Amino acid sequence: MTLPKLVIITGPTAAGKTALSLKLAKKFTGEIISADSRQIYTQMDIGTAKATKKELKNVPHHLIDVRTPDKDYTLAQFKRDAIKTIKQIQKRGRVPFLVGGTALYINALVSNLEIPEVKPNKKLRKKLEKLSLNELYKKLVSLDPEAAYIIDPKNPRRIIRALEITASGKLYSQTRKKGPQLFDMLVLGINAPGAKLKRNIERRVDIQIKNGLVKEVKNLIKRYGKKPQAFDAIGYREVIAYLEKKITFKEAIAQIKKNTWYFAKRQNTWFRKLPINWINNQGQAEKMLAKFIRQ
């Protein structure tokens, strides 16, 4: 049995995924599925470095602008939505390109993670968030000792999720499963040396500011307040801090650059685990793609 084909393009933030994927998708009659946890949201355009309206129209795009910022979106939803759209694209006889930097999202498809069917329980979370780390951990030890062994005892968010799962009658320690491989995949990673990436990041942030990031954030706050999870994102967080007069404009810009850089570093630890074919230029990518599609 042959699996349907899926092309994946990833790489650190600001490496040029958008530009490359547009060209490749055009050339190989593809459609793009975004694997980006913030481009999901409408009105968050500048700060998430979305492709322009024109570009979005030029090649069919999916999973961009599918939620307003006040609505949460999760890994499980992404996995479902992504699989569904990939299948639709394949049915149309076109090539699906999964493109983005949210490595967990990509990994959910690559490794076919079976995400436990336990929805976020806001009430419970709020209650648990009031407990100290120690109390949380003790609770976990008594409810699911095996999970306590696996989970970082200093990471409250992880512990809370595990407790959330136990609250629904399941055990976190039994849920970390992988399903069978879903697709025949070609994973391309854009190789960007540190110095170059750093330059790209700085340039991009400057452009985002020039293009009106502050105004974008102001508008978002006006409509949705400062609370939405979606605003827990680089660029938005810092501008909000600036608007609240907690930091200066200059500091905000510097922090955006720095935090973006840290983010890129963090992405790297994921990339080391994914089966990535690193490419240095478009030509290389095209060659691999042509071969992959022919197979």
Added chain:
RNA sequence: GGGCGGUUCGUAUAGCGGCAAUUACUCCAGACUGUAAAUCUGGCGGCCAUCGGCCUUCGGGGGUUCGAGUCCCUCACCGCCCA
């Protein structure tokens, strides 16, 4: 020429006789299954390593001391002040 202050890990800083040596930033590495651009962790003289152990370090040289980044002498460089 004289007086004072300084020279410690990439940078900045602590240390005023028991120290492989503080803190901050940078940097490096890692975890990650319904918040993931989130959340969290570790390392930062070298070598081995389980607690731990061994070696080489605080501008250069010399000295005092059981023991010196810490005290003394001297040289070099930097800074400020008086000539």
